[in-house]
Amino acid sequence: MHDRQHEIHRRLDRMLDERIRPAVVTARSPLTVRRWDVDGEPVPVGTALTAVYRDAEVGEPWGPAWSTTWFALTGRVPDDWDGIVESHVDLGFGTHHPGFSAEGLAYRPDGSSVKGLHPRNQWLPVEGPEVTYLVEAAANPDISMRVPTLVGDVRTASREPMYRLVAADLVLVDQQIRELAADLDVLGQLAAVLPADDARGPRLWQTISQALDRIDLADIPGTAASARAVLAPALAATADPDAHRITAVGHAHIDSAWLWPLRETVRKVARTCSNVVQLMDDRPELVFAMSQAQQLAWLKEHRPEVFERVREKIAGGRFVPVGGMWVESDTNMPGGEAMARQFLHGKTFFEREFGIDTQEVWLPDSFGYSAALPQLIALSGSRWFLTQKISWNTVNKFPHHTFWWEGIDGTRVFTHFPPVDTYNSELSAAELRHSAVNFADRARATHALAPMGWGDGGGGPTREMLDRAARLADLAGSPRVSIRTPAEFFADAQAEYPDAPVWWGELYLEIHRGTYTSQAKIKQGNRRNEHLLREAELWCTTATVRAGAEYPAARLDRLWKTLLLNQFHDILPGSSIAWVNRQARDDHAAVTAELEQIIAGALQVLGCGGTPGAAVANAAPHARRGIPAGGAAVPAEATPVSCEQDGGTWLLDNGLVRVVVDGEGHLASVVDAPTGREAIAPGSVGGLLQIHPDLPNDWDAWDIDEFYRDTVRDIRDVTTIRPVDGGVEVLRSYGASTFTVTISLTPGSPTVDLAVDADWQEQEKLLKLAFPLDVRAAESAAETQFGHVLRPTHTNTTWDAAKFEICAHRFLHVGEPGYGAAVVNDSTYGHDVTRDVRPDGGTTTTVRLSLLRAPRWPDPETDLGRHRLRCAVVPGATVLDAVREGYRINLPEREVAAPVAPLLAVDNDAVVVESVKMAEDGSGDLVARLFAAGGGREKAVVTVDVPVTGVRYTDLLERPLTDAPAPVDPHRVELDLRPFRIVTLRWSRG
Known part of the structure; x- marks a missing residue:
């Protein structure tokens, strides 16, 4: 920017910040303040309406972490005020980053909501000369600083006040000055981002300078119109015919839990929805898209009057449900049936409540996208997919923004990845120019989408954003901006670009790989309850069909929704505060107990006397020995397990697999008896625990950075080895942690089972379990929903190398023509697979499971404590063997009195x-x-x-x-x- 233009820019910034925007308010009248402090869980507005308030003043501290203070604000509009009157309430927002500070919701005396109060949305409408508000102020702490803190749980947070009430006033607004500020904001931002060789830039700066010259600092109200007249021709200049087209969609991405608990999300949703419907009343052009049926279900339950206003706006086509899922879930770790139920429950809710069959699957912030999703999207009756998070890739820039995404079965869905690179756009000129320049498909396509609004409790779209959109609808030098529905965008984009390029397979996110491992107990609870729900439905269906029992539909519906909620993309990944993690563990424990009760009841009805116990007799499709859906089986004849000590080693044999456990308690040999093939690579041992340092550069609970591999320590020291039923038990220690590893065989099973009982007391460490396999595998097959995804084991390209940590469900298989091996697990998702050519010319393919981590932010005690993690090696396995054994290790064994x-x-x-x-x-x-x-x-x-x-x-x-x-x-x-x-x-x- 030339010196002259730079000086005008500096002048504009100062004039806007110090003179013009402050001049929008021409008079103030303080409101009377009283307060009532609630130290504990939030209370209904009805309770607050009848509470006893004490006198208070602006400047008073309030709000220990997670508490609520109700402010009663009263006043009267002065008789001599003539014009627009509003209220300004500043709760003392501790940050200008929306969503990570105090928030408020204002109510009328009848308990109906007015709108929310947020760091960048501090105004309230005035509806008459007498003004009375009740403001529910939530003292949410800012935990976004990425440092360990105890404030992330109400049980450990300080009780000292965090905020101070800064302002509570009635204000008289000069609309002409407000419009002048909006004019200058748009033109100044545009001038600042135009290329140096675009003559429009210098002309805009000259026009802005002339407008500023018209402003009399002693009489800004009297000269604002004159300054606007100077700007009018520039604002009337139309965009180029081929200008980039942006559909701006009102949006407020709200994490269903993250740096706040679930109960606070309920209030964030109420505040945001109140903002949106109020803004729609004032600005009929607003269109707002909201995903996550769970959040609207919360609104219906907790704030029915707000829900009814939302319903009215939905009926008018301006408040648009999108997403089709119960929550914006993680898509890497949920099982296949759970992903199906996300769509079933989400879309059913939207259909039942609003008569809408949502067509857009809306997942801007999840941490990578499973290759099974396209088929699930299509089978849910949806047509389009939107994501944003792939812009976070740290190595490879994704090559498309509009494309057909092809899944593992061949299904394709039309997909858009907004080139604005944010799902919290404020429609700044810099964002819009970035969208236009960044748009990878701009040679063939002109349409892009920009989600517009502050998220995570920031309150959604604002009137300032709508002011920008109005001025940018057709403005020279800028992309054209139109506020429309996502469906209108997708329909136009697909019609314009039907032959968009195809991306095959998963949308792997090159960051946040630690989310496959953090918070092991949550992941274990998720896996266990996915399978228990499957069992419960099966046995209850059998009891209904065979014995006329009542099917517990309502209970199963509730339990599914609890599981689905806890698959939200900051809960299941383990990237939330301690409070959220504690609640998720408790939820899973309660779901497990109720499902066991339901299953036992169904088995009683069937006369089976079902009790968790010894024999594999549940209805597992593809379970061992071919047990079909709905049935039980009598175990086949099997060779007993022999366990013999030979000097310093132990020999285990069940006729199907022969195992040597060496003096350090590791797998020195695993032989598939039918073929005589050795599975463990020469010179290596399996079942090796390894420790790495784990301090990522940015996001502790989210990330595993590749440099962790540079330092590794094998845990080889053994305290004791002793025989147990079917195998041996090995006791080890590292630092303050201890590990009991049980290696065993089962009669009739071709697997080597390992159970790791860990008392994990490390911090900022990563625990891996390694199996070096004697197989030359060019790729690994990792289970995903309803299938598996193939990934290369080499690092030929940067795309391959970036996948140094991968997600697998129940199994990961590696093989060469004619022979393979699998590792199956009961609760682990993070894996890595590497290859090395040995001096003998053979290839070692090492499969490692990521068992435990210990990040300190946002939960400083992540994974500390006792864990039991199980896995098994399946030598000589095909992929179908891996599928079978993956089910076996995850389906609980049932003792039954009679087959069904x-x-x-x-x-x-x-x-x-x-x-x-x-x-x-x-x-x-x-x-x-x-x-x-x-x-x-x-x-x-x-x-x-x-x-x-x-x-x-x-x-x-x-x-x-x-x-x-x-x-x-x-x-x-x-x-x-x-x-x-x-x-x-x-x-x-x-």
Whole structure:
């Protein structure tokens, strides 16, 4: 910028900040303040309306962390005021970063909400000469500084006040000066970002300078109109015909929990929705998109009057539900059926409450996106996908912003990744120019989307943003901005660019890889309850169909929604404060206890006497020995396990696998008996615990940075080794931590089971468990939802090298032609796979599980304490063997008194029955979901041992698929499945 333009810029900034914006308020009248402090959980507004308040003053401190102070503000508009009157309330916001400070919600004397109060939204409307507000002020601490703190749990936070009431006034507003400030804001920002060779820049600066010359500092109200007249021609100049087109969508991304607990999110949602509907009353051009059915369900439950106002705006097409999911979940770690239920419960809520079948899947902030999602999106009846987080990649810039995303089964969905690179846009000129210049597909496409508004409790879109949008609708030098619905954007973008490029496979996020491991107990609870819910539905369905028992639909619905909520993308990943983590662990424990009760009750009805115990007898599709859905089986004949000590080693054998445990308690040899093939690489040992330092550069609970590998310590010291039933127990220690590792075999099982009981007392350390395998694997197969994803084990490209930590569900398989091995687990998601060529020319492929971490922010006691983590090595395994053993280690064993006939059976082990349940609508129909698990095309026949009158293919919401004809014979359904295809069948029972 030339010196002359730079000086005008400096002049403009000072004039706006020090003179023009302050001059918008031409008079002030203080409000009378009284207060009532609530030290504990929030109270309903009805309670606050009848509370006893004490006199207070501006300047008083308030708000120990997580407490609430109610301020009663009263006053009268002075008789001589003529013009726009508002209130200005500054709670003492501790930061200008919205969403990480105090927040407030103002109420009228009848208890109805007015709007929220936030760091960048401190005004309230005045609705008459007598003014009375009740402000519910939440003392939320700022925990965004990335340093360890005890304030993240109400149990450990200081009780000292954090805030001070700064202002509570009635103000008289000069609208002309406000408009002048908006004019100068837009033109100044635009002039500052125009390229140096664009003549419009110098002309704009000259116009701004002339406008500023018109302002009399002693009479800004009297000269504002004259200054605006100078700016008018510049604001009237129209954009170039081929200008970048931006659809601005009102938005307020609200994490359902993160640096605040769930109960505070309930209030953040109420504040934001109150803001939005109030702003829509004033500004009819606003369109606002809101995802996460859970948040609107909270609003309905806790603030029904706000919910009804939202419902009115939805009916008018301006408040737009998007997303189609119960919450904006993590998509790496939830199991397949859980992801299906995110769509089922989310879309069903929007359909039931508002009559809307949402078409956009809206996940701007999740930490990478599973390759199974395109098929799930399509099967939910949705058409489009939006994300933003891939802009956070630290190595490779994603090559597209508008593209077709192809999943593991071949399904493609039209996808947009807003080039503005934020989901909290304020429509600044810098953001809009970045969108235009950054747009990777600009040679063929002109449409991009910008989510507009402050998130995480910042209050959503503001009138200042709408002022910018109005001036930028068709302004020379700027992208064209229009406020529209996401559906309007996607329809136009797809029509313009139907042959957009294709991206195949997962959208791997090159950051936040530590989220696969942080908060092990939450991840363990998630995995356990996913499987218990599957069991509960299966046994309860069987009890309903076989014995006429009442299906516990309401209980299962509630428990599913608790699980789905805890899969939110800052809860399941372990990136929240201690309070959130504690509540999630408690939720999982309660869900587990209730599901065990439900399962036991169903087994009692069936006369099985089901008790958690010894024998694998539950209804596992593709479980060991081919136990079909709905049935129990008698264990086959199996060779007992022998365990012998030979000098300093232990020999374990069950006829299917032979194991040597060396004197250090490691797997020196694992031989697949049928082939005689050794699985452990020469010169290596399996089951090796390794410790790495773990202090990432930025985001403690989120990140594992690649340099962690530069330092490693093997935990080889052994305290004791002793025989136990079926194997040996090894005791080790490191620092203040101890580890008991049990290595065992089971009769009839081709796996080597390991259980790690850890008393983990380290901080800023990463615990890995390594299995160096004698197999030359070019890629690994890691289970994801309804299938698996292949990733290279080499680092040929920067894209390959960036995947140094990967996510897998129940199994990770590596193989070469004719031989493979798998590692399965009961609660671990983080893995890494590396290759090394040995001096003998052979290749060692090392699979490692990330067991535990110890970051200190935002939860300073992450993972400290006792854990039990189980895994198993499966030598000689195919991918289908890995699928089978992954189910085995995760499905709890049940002791049953008598077998139960399966409800349905499948004649192809490569076709897995993922769920068996009663239909959601209470019709009594039977529903099953199946998928082709092996990665190839499969034919199968599903036979049903239930009186049925018909069967239909359905989507995830159990609605008939119009393009799939009904099978001819409902008792014998023939399937022809492409790789990883998901099929949902619904049988009517007459």
